[in-house]
Amino acid sequence: MPQASQVNPSVIDTLHAAGERPAVVYRYAGDRFLLLEYGEMVLDLTMNFRIFGLNEAIKRADIDGVIETVPALRSMLIQYDSLRLPTRELVETLKKLEDAIPSVDNLSIPSRRLELPMAFADQWTRSDIERYVKYTRQDAPNVINGHNIEYIASYNGLKDVEEVIQYLCATEWWNACIGFWPGLPFMFPLDPRYAIVTPKYNPTRPWTPEGAVGIGGPCVAIYPVASPGGYQLFGRTIPIFDLQQRNPAFKANPILLKPADRIQWVRVTDDELEAIRARVYDGTYRYKLVEYEVLNVKAYRRFLDSVKDEVAAFQRRQAEAVKHIPIP
Amino acid sequence: MFEVLEGGIQTTVQDFPGRVGYLALGTYPAGPMDHFAFRVANLLVGNSQGTAALEVTVGGLKARFHDRRVLAVTGADMHATLNGRPLPLWESVGVESGDQLEMKTVKATGFRAYVAVSGAFDVPDYMGSRATFTVGGFGGFEGRGLKKGDRVPLGRGDGIDRLIGRRLRPSLRPPYASHWEIEAMRGPQADPDYLTPADMQFFFSHAWKVDRNSNRMGVRLESHKWQWARTSGGIAGGHPSNILDNGYAVWTVNVCGDQPIILVADGPSLGGFICNATLIYASTWKVGQLVPGRDTIMFKEVTIEEATQRARDLDATISERSIDRG
Numbered sequence: 001m002p003q004a005s006q007v008n009p010s011v012i013d014t015l016h017a018a019g020e021r022p023a024v025v026y027r028y029a030g031d032r033f034l035l036l037e038y039g040e041m042v043l044d045l046t047m048n049f050r051i052f053g054l055n056e057a058i059k060r061a062d063i064d065g066v067i068e069t070v071p072a073l074r075s076m077l078i079q080y081d082s083l084r085l086p087t088r089e090l091v092e093t094l095k096k097l098e099d100a101i102p103s104v105d106n107l108s109i110p111s112r113r114l115e116l117p118m119a120f121a122d123q124w125t126r127s128d129i130e131r132y133v134k135y136t137r138q139d140a141p142n143v144i145n146g147h148n149i150e151y152i153a154s155y156n157g158l159k160d161v162e163e164v165i166q167y168l169c170a171t172e173w174w175n176a177c178i179g180f181w182p183g184l185p186f187m188f189p190l191d192p193r194y195a196i197v198t199p200k201y202n203p204t205r206p207w208t209p210e211g212a213v214g215i216g217g218p219c220v221a222i223y224p225v226a227s228p229g230g231y232q233l234f235g236r237t238i239p240i241f242d243l244q245q246r247n248p249a250f251k252a253n254p255i256l257l258k259p260a261d262r263i264q265w266v267r268v269t270d271d272e273l274e275a276i277r278a279r280v281y282d283g284t285y286r287y288k289l290v291e292y293e294v295l296n297v298k299a300y301r302r303f304l305d306s307v308k309d310e311v312a313a314f315q316r317r318q319a320e321a322v323k324h325i326p327i328p
Numbered sequence: 329m330f331e332v333l334e335g336g337i338q339t340t341v342q343d344f345p346g347r348v349g350y351l352a353l354g355t356y357p358a359g360p361m362d363h364f365a366f367r368v369a370n371l372l373v374g375n376s377q378g379t380a381a382l383e384v385t386v387g388g389l390k391a392r393f394h395d396r397r398v399l400a401v402t403g404a405d406m407h408a409t410l411n412g413r414p415l416p417l418w419e420s421v422g423v424e425s426g427d428q429l430e431m432k433t434v435k436a437t438g439f440r441a442y443v444a445v446s447g448a449f450d451v452p453d454y455m456g457s458r459a460t461f462t463v464g465g466f467g468g469f470e471g472r473g474l475k476k477g478d479r480v481p482l483g484r485g486d487g488i489d490r491l492i493g494r495r496l497r498p499s500l501r502p503p504y505a506s507h508w509e510i511e512a513m514r515g516p517q518a519d520p521d522y523l524t525p526a527d528m529q530f531f532f533s534h535a536w537k538v539d540r541n542s543n544r545m546g547v548r549l550e551s552h553k554w555q556w557a558r559t560s561g562g563i564a565g566g567h568p569s570n571i572l573d574n575g576y577a578v579w580t581v582n583v584c585g586d587q588p589i590i591l592v593a594d595g596p597s598l599g600g601f602i603c604n605a606t607l608i609y610a611s612t613w614k615v616g617q618l619v620p621g622r623d624t625i626m627f628k629e630v631t632i633e634e635a636t637q638r639a640r641d642l643d644a645t646i647s648e649r650s651i652d653r654g
Contacts, residue, residue, distance in 0.1 A: 007629050010515025027516035030606030031635035033577035035516040041562055041572055070351045070575030072598060077575030079351065082636050083643075179575065179598020182354045182464045186573060186598075217565075224354075225464075243466050253455055254466070255353045 013091050020103040026091050031082050037075045047074040048176045049297050052109045052260050053101045063093055071259050072177040108294040111260045115288040118265040119273040120165045120235040121149045124209040132205045141326040148232040156196045157321030167194040173220055173263040183224040183241040183255035192311045200230040202328040211236045238280050247280050249287040329394040330482055335475035336388030340460035341449050341468035344378040347457035351597045358459035358593050362440055362616025365403035367646045369444035372400035372420040374491040380451060380458040381444035387433035393423045395482055398446040398491040404438025406431040418496040437504035438617045447485030462544050463594045494651050504617050511611040512627045517602035524555045532629045540621035544594040547615055551586040564600055573600040579607040590615055610638035
């Protein structure tokens with residue numbers, strides 16, 4: 001018989017930070033989901049790497065009753081069958097797994113590398129941005145000369161559109177998680193020297209072309225389908241979601257990207273993009289995807305350490321620029 | 329074959345538990361908004377509980393059968409008729425080729441009805457499920473709601489005669505009301521770190537009005553001025569409801585700024601707002617029967633022990649033991 005209702009706090013259990021391991025909080029998300037969080041609410045890609053280490057560990061452990069895992073920036077949502085696997089037992093198993101995860105420095109995360117062609121400040125995003133100015137907000141400060149890309153430049157203290165493009169192409173983009181819309185990636189720059197940031201649209205934009213790419217805060221997203229959106233657009237790429245599975249890349253399922261993929265932009269013209277998009281749909285284009293790569297976190301952290309002065313210099317430049325730029 | 333004469337407001341093919349296993353690729357499970365009525369409909373016609381069947385929202389479905397089958401309609405009362413004669417709810421009946429099913433609109437209470445036939449609505453499997461995901465436009469019948477002229481194939485229906493006249497015992501038929509009590513658990517992001525204890529007390533004691541603007545993605549509740557336990561979302565954004573994006577449990581209560589929204593079958597899988605409570609498996613079905621713009625909800629807080637006991641009880645109810653003969 002159920003006992004008289006006595007409330008559960010939302011936190012089931014915690015682990016204090018110890019050595020390399022961040023603090024861990026285990027939260028109820030109803031009776032079928034559990035939410036695990038690492039560390040503090042800060043943007044730190046090493047937390048995301050640890051999430052992937054944990055994800056691998058959970059998969060390897062093959063825990064009876066775990067249905068699926070949803071990695072995000074510093075958290076992981078786990079769906080489980082609480083009738084087969086009591087919550088307490090799942091938490092104990094997860095706590096033990098924390099000891100089994102190698103320190104972040106020793107993690108090697110399986111990570112595919114994908115080159116995607118990108119037409120910067122292209123005609124298709126331009127058209128929807130112009131519609132926004134016409135029908136939604138005529139005085140939008142984030143639209144300069146009919147596009148967002150000059151605003152991105154000025155907000156980050158970059159001298160022109162060319163420098164924005166140079167920055168965006170200078171780093172690989174780490175797909176921390178997929179969500180909201182089927183196949184929509186949340187990507188962050190692996191090279192923080194090129195970590196541009198922007199505020200979001202206000203109000204949001206009712207139209208965005210499929211394949212548009214934009215940035216909101218520090219995060220870059222590709223729009224899998226034509227939809228409303230709030231990110232500052234800087235270009236358009238090829239499809240990452242195709243229901244009709246017209247290209248071999250979509251044969252297994254209509255969603256191309258996975259968490260832990262790395263994306264590299266390759267600059268093309270509008271005409272070139274249009275030609276490639278046609279070949280995607282007639283099935284002859286081969287996505288430039290390298291399957292068997294890993295991200296070595298130790299090497300990556302050494303790299304971060306080697307560039308920290310340059311990162312700080314860019315952040316000062318951004319902080320100075322922001323003072324003079326209106327927020328939408 | 330099931331020939332659609334009128335599709336109604338929104339009639340979709342669903343299965344249960346839907347498209348499970350794709351949350352990490354951004355895809356919520358779809359499936360029925362009321363899994364109790366859905367599963368019982370299948371049980372009545374001798375299908376396994378998850379078999380593809382129709383979810384009829386509000387009403388307006390009109391269709392003709394071209395095969396002999398067993399049919400069951402469950403859920404909200406929409407004055408369903410077969411060849412103009414009233415069709416009992418929660419009970420299986422035989423249909424012959426040429427028979428015409430017609431559903432008008434919901435009466436006083438309830439919002440969705442379910443139509444199961446022996447042998448299933450035979451739509452293709454897409455990523456492991458036949459459920460229609462209305463947001464992505466995939467699954468089910470051509471990824472969309474049914475409309476006039478659609479001809480939906482039906483699977484083989486065997487043993488028809490012994491499946492006619494099966495009823496869910498009247499005492500087990502759920503009462504539909506305009507004020508609902510829905511069991512939920514606190515969290516993942518509640519008090520004391522995101523909201524105040526007083527906020528949560530309000531949440532679990534207020535009669536929340538269901539907003540007119542509700543659908544298979546989200547069931548919106550009225551906005552509320554929360555006290556909040558913090559002044560901003562820090563790096564995640566200026567508002568204290570903002571967090572760094574995380575996965576959303578299905579059937580969680582997402583607090584977007586001031587407005588709570590229950591994320592339901594076709595909702596977003598991930599986002600940057602707190603979720604202060606999550607409905608329990610045994611109670612999510614009630615959400616499918618809420619009438620937008622009219623009904624109110626009181627959330628009743630339960631423990632994990634109570635939630636799992638209710639889950640066992642619900643699953644036990646949807647079984648042969650609950651069926652009698654009319």
